[in-house]
Amino acid sequence: MIKAIDESFCTGCGLCVDACQMDVLSLRDRKAYIAYAGDCCHCMWCLFICPFDAITLSPGIPKKFDMNLRWQAISDVLVKLNSQK
Amino acid sequence: MKVSEQVLTTDVLVIGAGLAGCFAAIRAKELGADVVMVEQGKSGFSGMSAHGMQMLRVVLPEDDFDVAMAGTVLECEYMIDQEFLEVGMKETWDRFQDLLKFGINFRRDDSGQILWYFTDTIYPPFKQRFAVWEPAGTYVQMQKMKKEAIRRGVKILDRIFVVDLIVSSGKVSGAIGFHTIEGNLYLVKAKAVVIATGSCIGPGHTYPQLTGDGMAIALRAGAELRNMEFGTGMTGWIAGGGPPFVFYFRNPQPEYPVTNARGEEFLEKYEMTRRLPGRKYDGPPWRTQAHAVLREYKEGRGPCYVDYRVPNLNSILREFYGSMFDQTLKQIEGTGITLDKVKYELGVGIIIGQGWGIRINASCETTLPGLCAAGVASDLCGSTEFSILCGHAGSIVTGHRAGESAAKYTLTQPKLESIDEGQLSKLRREIFAPLDRKYGITPDKIRMNIVETWLNIDVREETRLKKAQEQLQKIEKDVSNLSVDDYHELVKCHKVRNLLEYSQAVAGAAMMRRETRLGHIRWDYPLRDNKDWLKWVINRRVGDELHTVVENIPIEQWKYKPEPTLVDPLEPTRKEASS
Numbered sequence: 001m002i003k004a005i006d007e008s009f010c011t012g013c014g015l016c017v018d019a020c021q022m023d024v025l026s027l028r029d030r031k032a033y034i035a036y037a038g039d040c041c042h043c044m045w046c047l048f049i050c051p052f053d054a055i056t057l058s059p060g061i062p063k064k065f066d067m068n069l070r071w072q073a074i075s076d077v078l079v080k081l082n083s084q085k
Numbered sequence: 086m087k088v089s090e091q092v093l094t095t096d097v098l099v100i101g102a103g104l105a106g107c108f109a110a111i112r113a114k115e116l117g118a119d120v121v122m123v124e125q126g127k128s129g130f131s132g133m134s135a136h137g138m139q140m141l142r143v144v145l146p147e148d149d150f151d152v153a154m155a156g157t158v159l160e161c162e163y164m165i166d167q168e169f170l171e172v173g174m175k176e177t178w179d180r181f182q183d184l185l186k187f188g189i190n191f192r193r194d195d196s197g198q199i200l201w202y203f204t205d206t207i208y209p210p211f212k213q214r215f216a217v218w219e220p221a222g223t224y225v226q227m228q229k230m231k232k233e234a235i236r237r238g239v240k241i242l243d244r245i246f247v248v249d250l251i252v253s254s255g256k257v258s259g260a261i262g263f264h265t266i267e268g269n270l271y272l273v274k275a276k277a278v279v280i281a282t283g284s285c286i287g288p289g290h291t292y293p294q295l296t297g298d299g300m301a302i303a304l305r306a307g308a309e310l311r312n313m314e315f316g317t318g319m320t321g322w323i324a325g326g327g328p329p330f331v332f333y334f335r336n337p338q339p340e341y342p343v344t345n346a347r348g349e350e351f352l353e354k355y356e357m358t359r360r361l362p363g364r365k366y367d368g369p370p371w372r373t374q375a376h377a378v379l380r381e382y383k384e385g386r387g388p389c390y391v392d393y394r395v396p397n398l399n400s401i402l403r404e405f406y407g408s409m410f411d412q413t414l415k416q417i418e419g420t421g422i423t424l425d426k427v428k429y430e431l432g433v434g435i436i437i438g439q440g441w442g443i444r445i446n447a448s449c450e451t452t453l454p455g456l457c458a459a460g461v462a463s464d465l466c467g468s469t470e471f472s473i474l475c476g477h478a479g480s481i482v483t484g485h486r487a488g489e490s491a492a493k494y495t496l497t498q499p500k501l502e503s504i505d506e507g508q509l510s511k512l513r514r515e516i517f518a519p520l521d522r523k524y525g526i527t528p529d530k531i532r533m534n535i536v537e538t539w540l541n542i543d544v545r546e547e548t549r550l551k552k553a554q555e556q557l558q559k560i561e562k563d564v565s566n567l568s569v570d571d572y573h574e575l576v577k578c579h580k581v582r583n584l585l586e587y588s589q590a591v592a593g594a595a596m597m598r599r600e601t602r603l604g605h606i607r608w609d610y611p612l613r614d615n616k617d618w619l620k621w622v623i624n625r626r627v628g629d630e631l632h633t634v635v636e637n638i639p640i641e642q643w644k645y646k647p648e649p650t651l652v653d654p655l656e657p658t659r660k661e662a663s664s
């Protein structure tokens with residue numbers, strides 16, 4: 001997910017704000033900033049479009065989107081269903 | 086709460102500026118209609134269209150059409166409207182020509198000819214032809230589509246979230262929504278509306294803003310939904326599990342080993358006869374992979390993994406992804422992960438070959454006069470690339486047809502329907518109610534509660550589906566109790582309401598269909614029943630209630646019919662494919 005915008009490179013061009021599908025980014029005092037970090041879906045458009053390499057991401061996605069735990073839950077349910085036959 | 090209201094008047098309103106929406110808008114404009122297109126995000130960047138530009142299925146005039154039809158009907162397991170399929174497949178070539186005319190490029194060989202790729206399918210005589218967008222997987226193509234729409238005179242409004250359609254005298258008469266950042270109300274009065282709002286994709290993927298909005302809006306307005314039981318996969322994606330960027334590299338069918346907990350490459354047990362010379366195997370279609378993974382889980386050999394740590398991985402991906410690959414790899418490695426160290430757990434996922442959503446006929450008209458639907462929001466266009474009319478091919482064909490139907494419909498309406506002011510006042514209050522409420526529940530909380538119920542919707546058998554329906558009904562009360570502080574969060578309020586209604590439609594349809602077909606896996610009815618279940622499941626609203634009914638597929642009128650038998654979804658594909 002989006003980690004930081006380096007203000008020394010950011011020119012406030014607004015391309016990242018425009019490209020963000022989730023309205024995570026905004027402009028303030030002629031710089032982009034992360035307004036709603038928790039809604040970042042890691043689509044990476046901001047990274048692709050920034051002409052100045054001002055954006056860094058971190059691996060992974062916000063916890064609320066993390067579905068890894070659920071795969072184990074599905075496995076548990078299926079095994080239980082199978083054993084009931 | 087006082088906000089300004091903008092009122093626009095047009096002939097055709099297109100909701101959603103993705104590939105289907107742009108094609109609809111362009112075609113309607115071509116036929117002389119005035120067109121307004123609204124987009125909840127930013128046109129040219131948003132949705133699956135901008136991300137999914139990889140493969141485009143096309144049927145060329147010289148291809149064997151009957152083989153393509155037979156193969157596709159088999160892929161869709163007889164659920165597809167064959168009348169629509171016949172005209173739609175022929176039009177993939179015309180729409181492909183349109184894309185070239187709009188300046189969109191595809192990968193070409195050294196002599197400048199379009200480079201055609203072929204994948205095997207579950208019907209061996211049928212090799213599905215596709216072209217690869219160049220550059221692949223980026224918003225560049227959608228920017229060109231947007232430019233073409235603007236050049237033609239389509240008025241595009243970004244960051245407008247449509248909350249509801251307006252229906253007057255039993256016909257669509259427009260829509261109402263608000264600006265997602267500034268909060269101004271937008272009332273668009275229109276003679277016809279095209280919904281092209283895409284799919285409903287669960288969290289854990291790169292489009293969490295796709296929450297089945299168009300389907301919910303259409304249902305509330307009085308249109309029918311169909312095939313919703315094939316809408317699965319809130320629990321994640323198969324063969325792409327892990328961080329979302331891994332999704333980009335799942336195509337073409339990977340050579341990455343898929344193993345179970347014992348380290349066995351179990352797909353070969355369920356494999357069909359698809360091996361290209363010089364390759365390990367082309368891999369079974371996604372639905373077989375999903376069934377296979379679930380069987381392994383059920384029989385206690387889970388979890389399953391996809392292993393990206395293969396030699397020469399980068400060269401395989403670079404060969405396919407071309408110019409896009411190096412840029413994407415740089416971004417991924419910038420986050421500290423390299424693909425050659427990655428092994429991921431698989432989950433269940435969206436299974437394809439058949440769409441689900443707003444019911445349309447061959448002309449992309451819905452059951453509500455004045456309303457058309459196109460792309461993945463409609464039920465004749467699946468969300469990924471497996472049958473011809475899935476993915477982009479489906480979007481461009483249905484988009485064009487929907488735009489045409491909408492424009493022609495406006496010619497039958499001499500004037501705009503007058504809108505009841507009482508109805509409008511009620512809608513305005515409802516739109517902003519969460520902002521006016523001081524205390525309540527957040528949309529993120531409701532969303533996670535809905536996603537939790539999907540464990541009972543994705544693992545389908547009667548008691549679990551009933552439990553899901555009870556859980557969803559409890560959540561209905563929470564939706565009337567949302568409280569937020571800004572417009573960003575207000576958008577989410579309306580999206581969770583749509584997500585709830587989408588989930589209820591899927592749960593109801595899944596409960597109704599007592600067999601296993603495509604992505605709808607009933608553990609209590611595990612066979613595909615071509616004797617009693619050549620039926621469609623329909624959702625419709627009657628007053629405030631959701632009704633779910635079945636309807637016989639008019640298969641006797643069509644050319645391709647199955648044997649009236651019950652079959653194991655995994656077993657017969659091996660036999661069918663080898664016969």
